[in-house]
Amino acid sequence: MSESTQQALEQAQREGKYIRKVRSFVKREGRLTKGQAAALEKCWPTMGLEHQNGLLDFSQVFGNDNDVVLEIGFGMGKSLVEMAKNAPEQNFIGIEVHRPGVGACLMDADAEGVTNLRVFEHDAVEVLADCISDESLAKVQLFFPDPWHKKRHHKRRIVQPEFVENLRSKLKIGGVFHMATDWQNYAEHMLEVMQGNSHFSNQSSTNDYVPRPDFRPLTKFEQRGHRLGHGVWDLMFERVK
Numbered sequence: 001m002s003e004s005t006q007q008a009l010e011q012a013q014r015e016g017k018y019i020r021k022v023r024s025f026v027k028r029e030g031r032l033t034k035g036q037a038a039a040l041e042k043c044w045p046t047m048g049l050e051h052q053n054g055l056l057d058f059s060q061v062f063g064n065d066n067d068v069v070l071e072i073g074f075g076m077g078k079s080l081v082e083m084a085k086n087a088p089e090q091n092f093i094g095i096e097v098h099r100p101g102v103g104a105c106l107m108d109a110d111a112e113g114v115t116n117l118r119v120f121e122h123d124a125v126e127v128l129a130d131c132i133s134d135e136s137l138a139k140v141q142l143f144f145p146d147p148w149h150k151k152r153h154h155k156r157r158i159v160q161p162e163f164v165e166n167l168r169s170k171l172k173i174g175g176v177f178h179m180a181t182d183w184q185n186y187a188e189h190m191l192e193v194m195q196g197n198s199h200f201s202n203q204s205s206t207n208d209y210v211p212r213p214d215f216r217p218l219t220k221f222e223q224r225g226h227r228l229g230h231g232v233w234d235l236m237f238e239r240v241k
């Protein structure tokens with residue numbers, strides 16, 4: 001957020017005006033299944049993180065100093081749990097606003113015996129700003145973010161210059177921002193935004209997209225897309241300064 005926007009917001013808040021933020025999601029009121037509700041009750045005390053508790057101390061949260069990978073908008077958490085299970089030498093934090101998704105993720109993590117995963121049920125933009133220390137993350141993952149197809153909704157896309165700059169400050173030097181999308185117009189937008197930030201270096205040998213890395217699990221959704229001939233674009237950018 002620019003300084004003048006910030007000042008205008010603070011002034012409006014002091015005057016008691018209601019400010020409607022542009023968010024990258026619409027909160028859906030999905031019902032929890034019994035399994036999701038039970039998983040939330042059972043696992044939240046050990047795996048849940050609260051935005052209101054502020055800045056995290058990763059070594060305290062995980063009980064070790066392993067690298068931390070943060071995933072934004074994990075959906076039902078299938079690929080996040082699989083990645084956490086496959087990489088016990090890393091720690092994972094998932095952020096999702098959709099409660100049934102959070103419940104599904106915890107249910108899956110519990111069934112798989114995954115212990116290196118914590119989750120937030122909150123807006124990732126606010127979690128990044130308020131709970132994550134600067135230069136603390138080894139990787140940020142953003143897989144299939146809501147594409148907001150219509151032009152008038154493009155401002156709701158989470159990948160924007162200001163978001164990327166905030167995210168950069170949370171990555172360590174050498175840390176990577178990995179995005180994937182099945183919407184070509186969004187892939188092109190991501191590329192343009194990332195190329196506009198001189199603190200990142202594109203890991204693509206062709207200076208655009210990278211092949212899907214093996215460690216990103218192929219989801220059912222993506223497999224279906226492949227069968228239907230849809231494309232998927234992966235982008236990986238390293239923080240170099």
Ligand SMILES: C[S@@+](CC[C@H](N)C(=O)[O-])C[C@H]1O[C@@H](n2cnc3c(N)ncnc32)[C@H](O)[C@@H]1O
Pocket residue numbers: 024025072073074075076095096097098101122123124125142143144145146147158219221
């Ligand atoms: C199209 S879904 C993709 C889910 C998952 N990554 C996958 O590949 O199946 C996008 C998800 O991002 C979540 N989301 C969007 N904006 C978010 C935000 N600001 N903070 C947290 N989650 C967000 C939505 O609730 C939704 O579940």
